[in-house]
Amino acid sequence: MAEEEKQLEEFEQIDFLKDRHVRFFQRTLQVLPERYASLETTRLSIVFFALSGLDVLGSLDVIDKDLIIEWIYSQQVLPTDDKSNLGRCGFRGSSHIGIPYSTKGPGVLHPYDSGHVAMTYTGLCSLLILGDDLSRVNKQGCLAGLRALQLEDGSFYSVPEGSENDIRFIYCAACICFMLDDWSGMNIQKAIEYIRGSLSYDSGFGQGAGRESHGGWTYCAIASLCLMGRLEEALSPRELDRIRRWCIMRQQSGFHGRPNKPVDTCYSFWVGATLELLGVFRYTNFEKNRNFILSTQDRLVGGFAKWPDSHPDPLHAYFGLCGLSLIGEPNLRKVHPALNITQGAFQHLQQLHQTWRSSCGQQH
Numbered sequence: 001m002a003e004e005e006k007q008l009e010e011f012e013q014i015d016f017l018k019d020r021h022v023r024f025f026q027r028t029l030q031v032l033p034e035r036y037a038s039l040e041t042t043r044l045s046i047v048f049f050a051l052s053g054l055d056v057l058g059s060l061d062v063i064d065k066d067l068i069i070e071w072i073y074s075q076q077v078l079p080t081d082d083k084s085n086l087g088r089c090g091f092r093g094s095s096h097i098g099i100p101y102s103t104k105g106p107g108v109l110h111p112y113d114s115g116h117v118a119m120t121y122t123g124l125c126s127l128l129i130l131g132d133d134l135s136r137v138n139k140q141g142c143l144a145g146l147r148a149l150q151l152e153d154g155s156f157y158s159v160p161e162g163s164e165n166d167i168r169f170i171y172c173a174a175c176i177c178f179m180l181d182d183w184s185g186m187n188i189q190k191a192i193e194y195i196r197g198s199l200s201y202d203s204g205f206g207q208g209a210g211r212e213s214h215g216g217w218t219y220c221a222i223a224s225l226c227l228m229g230r231l232e233e234a235l236s237p238r239e240l241d242r243i244r245r246w247c248i249m250r251q252q253s254g255f256h257g258r259p260n261k262p263v264d265t266c267y268s269f270w271v272g273a274t275l276e277l278l279g280v281f282r283y284t285n286f287e288k289n290r291n292f293i294l295s296t297q298d299r300l301v302g303g304f305a306k307w308p309d310s311h312p313d314p315l316h317a318y319f320g321l322c323g324l325s326l327i328g329e330p331n332l333r334k335v336h337p338a339l340n341i342t343q344g345a346f347q348h349l350q351q352l353h354q355t356w357r358s359s360c361g362q363q364h
Contacts, residue, residue, distance in 0.1 A: 014291075014294040014295070014297065016294065016297070016324070016329060017297060017299060017302060018057060018331065019302075020298070020299070020300075020301065020302030020303075021053070021057060021302045021303060021317065021321065022054065022057055022059045022062060022302070023301075023302055024298075024301060024302030024303040024312065024317055025049075025050040025051075025053045025054050025057075025059075025302075025303075025314075025317070026050075026054075026062055026063070028046060028049070028050040028314050028317075029047065029050045029051075029063060029068070032046065035311075036313070036314075040093075040094055040096050041093045041094060041096050042093040042094070042116075042118070042119065043093055043094035044072070044075055044091060044092075044093045044094060044119045044122050044123050044126070045093065045118060045119065045122045046314050047068070047071075047072070047122070047126055048122035048123075048125055048126045048129075049314040049315055049317065049318040050314060050318075051063075051068070051126050051129045051130065052125065052126075052129055052318060052340070052341055052342065052345075053314075053317060053318045053321055055129050055333060055341070055342045055344070055345060056318075056321045056322065056325055056332055056333050056335060056342055057321065057332065057333075058331065058332075058333055060129070060130075065130045065131065068126070068130060069127065069130050069132050070103055072091070072123055072126055072127055072130075073103040073104075073127075073136055074095070074101050074102060074103050075091050075092050075093070075094065075095070075119070075123060076089075076090075076091050076103075076115075076123070076136075076137070076138065076141075077089050077090055077091065077092055077107055077113055077114060077115045077141070077145070078104075078105070078106060078107035078138055078141060079106065079107050079138060079140070079141045080106055080107045080108070080109050081106045084109070085107060085109060085113075085114075086140070086141060086144040086145070086148075087144055087145060087147070087148030087160060088113065088114035088115065088145060088148070088160050089107070089114075089115055089138060089141030089142060089144060089145040090114070090115020090116065090117065090119070090120035090141070090142050090145040090146070091115050091116070091119045091120040091122075091123035091124075091142075092113065092114065092115060092116060092119055093116055093119040097110065097112055097113060099113055103136070104136065107141075114145070114159055114160050114161070115141075115142070115145045115159075116158050116159050117146065117149055117156055117157075117158050117159075117169045117172045117173060117176070118158060118168070118169070118172050120142060120145070120146075120172070120176055121172040121175045121176055124137065124175075124176060124179045124180070125175075125179070125339070125340070125341050125345070128179070128341060128345045128346075128348055128349050129341060129342070129345045131348060133352060134179075134180075134352060137180070139180050139182065142176060142180060142185070143176075143177075143180065143182055143184055143185035145160075146173050146176060146177070146185035146186060147184075147185055147186070148160055149169070149173070150173070150186055150187060150190070150191075151165055152190075153165075153190070153193075153194055154170070154187065154189075154190030154191045154192070154193050154194030154195075155167070155169065155170060155191075155194045155208065156169035156170055156172070156173050156186075157169065158172075166207040166208050166217075167194070167195060167198050167205065167206075167207055167208065167217050167220045167221055167224075168207070168216075168217070168220050170186075170191050170194060170195065170220065170224050171219075171220035171221075171223055171224045173185060173186050173191070174186070174191070174223075174224040174227045174228060175227060175339060175340075177227075178227045178339070179339075179349060181353045181356055181357070183228075188228055188230070191224070191228075192225070192228070192230060192234050194208070195221045195224060195225065195234065196234060196235075197209040198211070198217065198221060199221075199235075199239070199243075200212070200213040202246060203239070203242035203243050203245065203246045204217075204218050204243070204246045204247075205217045205218040205220070205221040205222075205243075212258065213246065213258065214257050214258055215247070215250055215255065215256070215257035215258065215267045215270045215271040215274070216257055216266075216267075216270045218243065218246070218247065218270075218271070218274055219269075219270040219271070219273060219274045222243070222274050222277050222278065223273070223274070223277060223337070223338040223339075223340075226277050226338045227338050227339070231277075240278065243274075243278065244275065244278050244280050247271050247274050247275050247278070247280075248275065248280065248283060248284065250267065250271045251271075251284050251285060251288070251289065252288075253288045253289070253291065253292040254267065254268050254288070254289050254292030254293060254323075255267035255268050255270075255271040255272065255289070257270065257271070262307065263292055263307075264306050264307065264316075265292075265293055265296045265304050265305065265306055265307075265316045265319060265320045265323065266306070266315065266316055266319040266320075266323075268289055268292070268293055268319065268320065268322070268323025268324075268326070269319040269322040269323050269326065269335075269340075270319070272284070272289070272322075272323055272326045272327075273322070273326065273335070273337035273338075273340070274337075276326060276337040277337050277338060281326065286327040286328075289323065289327060290324065290327055290329070293320050293323050293324055295308045296308050296310070296312075296316070296320060297312075297320070298311075298312040302317070303316070303317035303320075304316050304317045304319075304320030304321070322335050322340070
């Protein structure tokens with residue numbers, strides 16, 4: 001017991017090393033260590049973690065925004081002249097298949113080139129974070145690409161060739177439709193049925209029907225329903241209370257994703273944001289959560305790791321920050337719990353929506 005108290009005292013003395021984290025994300029945008037080589041196909045998601053991390057830190061001024069905006073647009077899979085690839089449009093993760101660099105004009109037909117639902121989500125988020133007006137996003141292509149990925153059971157593939165299909169990609173699709181202010185990209189009712197079917201016997205959500213409850217999938221389910229504006233319609237008050245209880249039970253010091261698993265930095269966001277969306281995050285123990293997150297902070301190179309004494313990585317570095325933002329860590333920007341971008345980036349999106357809607361009204 002005395003040993004535990006001593007450890008807690010040590011944690012309380014840990015400072016939040018903002019400057020180290022800023023440099024960590026700057027490096028992430030420039031060159032990745034060899035051990036991340038396998039992530040090249042999803043580089044756009046790594047860029048999102050770094051950009052949104054810098055935004056939460058209030059330090060976007062350390063990067064060349066225009067340069068990154070151009071690179072993101074170069075990853076957009078645009079429709080060809082004959083529109084034969086509409087169902088393959090969206091954003092790809094990187095230039096790994098060697099498509100010529102281009103930010104506009106008709107797309108190039110390539111048998112293996114297609115958007116990826118998670119890259120389209122992180123691409124749009126990144127453009128918003130950078131203050132872009134999304135005017136060069138081919139909405140028709142993005143939404144057609146989304147529709148082509150939805151299966152009969154309501155779930156989504158990540159790519160047209162087929163892949164895993166589960167609740168994660170419903171979340172990405174819901175975010176894309178929300179950001180583009182156009183829900184024609186998905187059959188909402190079928191998606192809701194899939195989400196409902198993924199609710200497990202213990203009141204957490206699995207990846208699909210009959211699968212084990214998990215903090216990440218539960219976040220995807222609740223955040224999707226919130227973005228759709230269908231939370232109370234899809235789930236009864238009793239079900240919502242049981243989901244709240246399941247999530248609150250995930251806290252030990254920090255949070256874990258499943259019963260009997262170790263705590264892990266990223267669940268401070270996945271479970272924390274779910275509890276925030278469900279209106280009960282204030283009932284968790286902020287101090288224990290903060291101490292755990294800061295115990296995974298790399299004091300030398302910045303960033304956060306999954307566990308103490310592990311290598312930091314862009315995903316856990318970003319979600320560690322988000323976890324601290326949720327509990328009100330000083331000098332961090334607030335995160336929008338459903339879209340997973342800062343409130344500032346979300347306000348920028350709302351202004352864009354108002355502009356689009358007023359111009360639509362004028363056209364009519």
